[in-house]
Amino acid sequence: MRKKKLSQRVVEEKADQILVLEANIDDQSAESLAPVLDLLMDNGALDAFFSPIQMKKNRPAIKLTVMIHPADQQAITYLILKHTSTVGVRYQTMRRTIMPRHFMTVTTSYGDIRVKVVNYDDIEKYTPEFDDCLAAAKAHDVALNQVYLAVYQQLK
Amino acid sequence: MRKKKLSQRVVEEKADQILVLEANIDDQSAESLAPVLDLLMDNGALDAFFSPIQMKKNRPAIKLTVMIHPADQQAITYLILKHTSTVGVRYQTMRRTIMPRHFMTVTTSYGDIRVKVVNYDDIEKYTPEFDDCLAAAKAHDVALNQVYLAVYQQLK
Amino acid sequence: MRKKKLSQRVVEEKADQILVLEANIDDQSAESLAPVLDLLMDNGALDAFFSPIQMKKNRPAIKLTVMIHPADQQAITYLILKHTSTVGVRYQTMRRTIMPRHFMTVTTSYGDIRVKVVNYDDIEKYTPEFDDCLAAAKAHDVALNQVYLAVYQQLK
C-alpha cells in the first residue's frame, strides 16, 4: 500500500487510473461482512462500498466494490479473499478525472476546521473536513450541522 | 393456516384486518435466508418480502416483512424464529381495503389464460394470472410478454 | 383534500395524527408507476415514496408508501387503486411530533430566498426553501450549492 488516500492529501494531477474490484457476497452474514469495509480502507483502498443486489434463488445479497491504485491489486485481492466468503474477484480499469486540491483552515467559534478546496476549470468547491467537524460538534455538544454552518459562514 | 391466499380465490369483502410481522436479519447469509420466503408463503402468509437496510456497525442487512391473517400469528412466528437467525419478531395490525374479485378465462392462441377481475367504485382492472402466462410462454417458447399481449387483445 | 401540506405553511401545533398507506407493486412497470408520486402529492398527500423490495418468486418490486391526513383516506385510496396495479391498500395510524414553523426571507446576491424556521425545545433549525434556491440557481446559472451557501452566510 503505497500512497495516502486522495481525500487526505494535496493533489496536483488532474487525472489518473484506478482498478475497480467487485465481488458478490451471498453466503456471509451482514454482521461478519461489515468490518471488511474499514479493513480495506485501512489498507489503502481509495474507496469501498456495498450495494444491495438480488441474486438467483431469491437471495437478498450484497455486491462489494473496492477502488484501488493498480499497484495494490495483489494485496487487496488477498484481503478480500481472506475476509469474505467470495471465491473470486473481478477487475476493471477505470480512468479518472480528479479535481486538484489543497487545504485551508477556517477559524470558527467551535475551533479550527480544515477545508478542502478543489478546482476544475472555473469551478471551485469547498468541503469542510468531516472528521474535524464531527470532533468539534462532540467537543461543544452541538449538532454537526451547526459546525458546518459556522464553517460556511467563514468562507466568504 | 386456514384461508387460501386472496390472490387465488374469489373475494367479496371490501375490507379486512391483517397482522404485519417484521424482523431484522444481520447474522444469517442471503443464501440461507432466501428459502424462508417460499416457506412462509407455502404456510399461509398473505405476502412476504425482503427490504435492504443499513444497520449499526455498517451492516448491510435485510428486513423481513410478513403479512398474515391474525389467526396465523403463532404458527408463522414459530416458523420465522425457527428458520431465521432473528431472536424476536415485532407485530402491528393494519386495516386493509381490498378490491372484490372474481375470475374469467380468456382464450388466446397460446391457450386459455385466467384473468383476475377486480372492482372498486367505478374502477375495474384486469390481471392475467402470472402462472398461467408463464406456463403458456414456456409451452410455446415465446417471450412472456407475447402472452400478456395476446391476453390484452382479447379483453375488449 | 383540505389542508395545505405542512412544508408550505406556518404550523403552530406540536403533534398530530396521520394515516400511512402502503401497497406492494409487482405487476406494473417503473415507467407507469413513476407519475403516481406527483399525482398523490398534488392531491393532498403529505408525503409519498417508493422503497425497493424483493418479493416471492424473485420479483424486484416496489413498495409505495403514502402519508395523509386521516380525512383524505377515501380519496387517496381511490387514486392508488385507480392509478396503480395493486388490488389492495393497507393502513396504519401514526402519531407525529412536528416542529412548529414559520418563514423568514433572506436577501442574497441571487435574490430573496424564503427560509423555514423550525423550533422544538432549545432546538432551532433553518431550511432554505428548495424551490426558491433551485429557481435562483437556474436564473443565475450557478450550482444549487452556491445559492445554499449564500443563504447560510446570511443566517448569522
Add this chain to the structure above:
Amino acid sequence: MRKKKLSQRVVEEKADQILVLEANIDDQSAESLAPVLDLLMDNGALDAFFSPIQMKKNRPAIKLTVMIHPADQQAITYLILKHTSTVGVRYQTMRRTIMPRHFMTVTTSYGDIRVKVVNYDDIEKYTPEFDDCLAAAKAHDVALNQVYLAVYQQLK
C-alpha cells in the same frame, strides 16, 4: 452535445460504443442532488441514474451513473463536477448492442399514440411512447394503463 437520444430517433446501427461515468456522492443532500438527473439528460446524456450504496463510516450514500456518447465526455464531466459535491469522476468504455428501431402511429379512442418498433434477429418488440400515453391519460382523465391497453389492442 451532438446527437439526439436513441430513444427519440430512428436508429439503423446495431452496435455502438458509449462512455459510462460514475461518481459516489456522500456529502450532498438528496434534495440538491435530485435535479442533476434532468440536467444531465437535457444536456445529451443517453441515460443517468442513482443507485443506493453503503459507504465507509456507515454512510447511506448514492452512486451516480451517466451513460454518454464518448464525444460528450468533457461537457458532461464539467456538469457533474459543477452540480454535485463529488471531487472526481471515473470512466469506462462499454460496447453496446442496440436494436434498430423505427416508429409507427396507432390510433386509439384516446387519440394517436406513437409506438417504437425494435428488431433484432427474429425478435420484434413494440413500445408505446410513454410521453404520448401519459398526455392522453391526463387529457381523458383515465389511468395510464387504460391507454396502454388501448394501444396493445390495436397492435394486432
Add this chain to the structure above:
Amino acid sequence: MRKKKLSQRVVEEKADQILVLEANIDDQSAESLAPVLDLLMDNGALDAFFSPIQMKKNRPAIKLTVMIHPADQQAITYLILKHTSTVGVRYQTMRRTIMPRHFMTVTTSYGDIRVKVVNYDDIEKYTPEFDDCLAAAKAHDVALNQVYLAVYQQLK
C-alpha cells in the same frame, strides 16, 4: 435511558411492547447523517437503521427507523430532531415476541467467546457474540469466519 439493550443481557420475558420512530431525510448529506445511528444506539435505542427510499421530485433519500422502549420517546425524539434535518418524527407502537436468552462461554483456540443461547418452544439457537469474535480474530490475525467456525465446533 433506563434499560440495557436486550442483546446484551439475560432476558426472561417472552413478549414486550416497543415504540418505532420514523423520519424521512432528504435535506442532509449521507456524511452528516451517518453518525446518528451510533448516537441513538449509545443513548438507549434498541435498534436503528437506514432504508433507501425514492421520494417526490426524484430525490434518492433515506428513511431513518428507530426502535425504543416507550419510556424513551421524549429523549430519543429530541436527539433525532437535534441531529438530523427532519422537521417531524412519526410513531407507532408494536408488540414483540422475544426469545428468552442467557449466555454461556465457549473455550476455543482463539480464547473464550460468549455465546447467546435463545429458546422458544422447541427451538434453541446459539449466537456467538460478534464483538468477542471480532476481537479474537484481530488478536490472532485470522479471518472472522475462522473464529466462528471454532465456536461452532465447540457447540456439540
Add this chain to the structure above:
Amino acid sequence: MRKKKLSQRVVEEKADQILVLEANIDDQSAESLAPVLDLLMDNGALDAFFSPIQMKKNRPAIKLTVMIHPADQQAITYLILKHTSTVGVRYQTMRRTIMPRHFMTVTTSYGDIRVKVVNYDDIEKYTPEFDDCLAAAKAHDVALNQVYLAVYQQLK
C-alpha cells in the same frame, strides 16, 4: 453454452476473463422480469442479478447484470433482448482472480453433504453445498442452519 458453471465443477485455473452485460429495465413489471434470472442461469450465465436503481422521471427501475463466458455473448444477448423489454445491452470485459477448488464429502447425522474447498496462497475456505444442505434440512424437517452447523462440526 459450453462450460459448466464454476460453482459446480473442479477448477484449476487461477484467473480468467469474463464478459459483464448490463441493461436498465423501466418498462416491464417485476413479475414478468423475475423469471429471466433463472432462464439466464439455466442457459450458461455464470451469475445474474438485479440492482434497484432510480432513473429519470422518478422511475423506480431495475438494472440487470449478467456475467458470462465471452463465447456466450451472442446467445445470452439474444435471450435478454427476447425476454426483457430493454432495447439494448451494454458490455464490458473483466479479468477475474478465481480460487482453485475441489470437493470433499462430509458425513453428518443429516446425511452426506458436499463441501467446496477453495485455496489461494495460504487461504483455505470451506463452503457446504447449499443445495445439499437445503435438501437435507427438508428431509429431516430441521432448520437449514442446523445442517450447516453439523457440517462445520465435521470440518475439524
